[in-house]
Amino acid sequence: MKQSILIQSGSSRDIQFTLENGAGSDAVHTTPVYAYAVCALQTDSRLEGIGLALTLGAGNKLVCDAIDYLVRHVEGREINELMADFGSTYKKMADDPNLRWLGPHKGVVHLALASVVNACFDLWAKSRCQPLWQLLIDLSPEELIATLDFSYYEDILPREEALSLIKSQAAGKESRLGILKDGYPGYDTSIGWFNYTDEQVITNIKKSIDLGFTALKLKVGSANADRDIRRAELVRNAAGPQARIMLDANQQWNLPKAIAICKKLMAIDPFFVEEPTHPDDILAHLHLSKEMSIPIALGEHVPNKIMFKNFIQSGCMSYNQVDAVRVGGVSEFLLISLLSRKFNIPVLPHVGDMGQIHQHLVLYNHISLGHPAILLEHIPHLKEYFKFPARVLGGRYKTPQDPGASTDFKEFVLEKMALYH
Template sequence: MHIISIEIKDRRFVLPAGVGSDATHTTPQYSYAVCCLKTDTSITGVGLAFTLGVGTDLVCKAIEYLSMSLVGREMEELMSDFGTVYRKMVDSPSFRWLGPHKGVVHLALAAVVNACYDLWAKSRKVPLWKLLLDLTPEQLVNTLDLSYLEEVLTRDQAIAMLTDHVPGRENRKGVLSTGYRGYDTSVGWFNFSDEKIVDNTKKAMANGFTALKLKVGSDDPARDVRRAGLIRNVAGDNATIMVDANQKWNVPQALDICRRLAEVNPFWIEEPTHPDDVIGHQTIARTIAPLKVATGEHIPNKVIFKNFFQAKAMDFCQVDAVRVGGISEFLTISLLSKSMGIPVVPHVGDMGQIHQHLVLFNHIGMDHEHLFLEHIPHLKQYFVNPAEVCEAYYQVPQTPGSSSDLKD
């Protein structure tokens, strides 16, 4: 199967009032920059990069530049040493200057890389999670770029980690029967009224969700504390409640407001300050303990994740396969995270379509803890094979590929 051409699409979607809002992104327009790898068969590989409307066209233009070298490549040959291909794309001199490894170019890389993995799984007629599990540790590591991680994770160490977890796979395959547990973010979007978040909490609990998330970061911290208390009162003491500030606070504000939010016993406090501020997160994590910090949805690459892990600046890793350089870098960061004892709970910038595959592999193949996966259903109707959640559990996808095909 050979790639013969590239098609790029700019897809933007209108959301209902208040949906998707947070303290920083108040009027989001959920959008995708889409890379479609056309082949000499009827099969097309589809890769997504998630955006918020304006600027999606810039990511699409970068996809055009980055994907040119893939035309003419045969799939099995391409993926047999994809780590090398990946590094050549990400380190192409003119494009690297624009990052390095962040911003518009890196988002475009995610779409291209995700399309490659989608096409590979489709060519083998298996869902992405099974493709990854079917690979030997050596074959999987061949798809990764471990550069700049050598002092903490070498190729041999990565292979050894994966090999060590092979014997326990059968015990962890129970997740294929139960599905992967989800948590509901849609109960508490920032612009929702108090009445709406109470009503949404009741509906979520009725649908089986016992883990819920609230957007915080109001100009008046009392609003955040009040709304968190409303959800706690409705959901009960046994519910798992997370709060997400979406980078709104500076460090002094975060320390003050996290102390106030402690009364609702949050499972984690997410993105409490600027996503590039490693030391700021470290300060917050140390000061608010035993409360825990989750972050990663805006951390753009493996090197910065490495620094966060080394600084013990996060308790939960929220790496996103449509924010970093696609599935390849997601798996690299998952290995690194596992080696440093940090659980991976992805941010679902793709609405769960790709990540439902990746958390299955992380759990079965790497022995990452089965915690939960964020559930945001607002684009479900636009996918050919949307993620299915039943009684708060993601059902295991069975269709070949990464579940990324969008309806025309």
């Protein structure tokens, strides 16, 4: 069922949450503030499109200012007409000449683009009374392709090839629908935040396993490498030999240090090491991948499709952690997923949205693109603030059923925000 809905105006909302007791801490952020630069699209109906981009504190206001500029590209547009050729509007926003000097396609302006794009997809799904995953898998390949901007991908994934790739997966689509009932497997990031004591980590591991998780992540990247190695061994011993253990260095090692530490960490058989060095240094990642056997996961701080294009082709990326609230929203996420599928690199998103949007996107990736359903990160610290929080039971994400992208906040959050500002 389609509703004709006009986007009358758009505006930003600055929503921030201070985490406590060491939650969210890593080698960079010792006292993190999880912040969302929110795009809200007001319409001629009761529906509102809500998009998210993640930041970590004071910079959130800069992204909100950029949102307030970019929304002019979608104001006055009917949502179905807009999304029928959204790739063209996406390109106009991404290449806006007034902001291009500030990017292009990275930093504040690209985060703002993510928020606006995500709001459009949320509104589109709501206009059809569908959860986002359902909307995406119901679209014809041609309709899906029309939401993407293939600029600079013509040499590696032209539009016609992307269309053929989607169509080639149709034969197995029915058999992959079982994931909707079974739930998408998750992994627990929250057992091993950087500032947690060893005792907290051990306690958290036991709780996590009791909740059904079989995959866990530890934050590393300490100034003292011995601490990382000791804590990694502690996690392996507490979780047991069958558990998948991921390690996240949050970009803290230069190449020589990454090589040396990763070779020692190989002893605990990690499932992957995440962001082992500077996120722009493709050659360093490539060199590291040849020096040690731990799979490399990256993408949390890879800002756009061009950087992903180069990382994917380089051969150093084992797992693609593209994040729809970091790159240019759902549209760019889907394009990067298509390229990753071509190169048979699994997509395990980083969840700056706390898994709210990504629980929809991984279902599309698996059902329509044939990506393997491996794992989706789970971080529960903000679930009380969302109107339709992601639900994880028995270590698996339950399939969302409410219309939209699961990005609506509860009323008390909006009221608190209004008082704060």
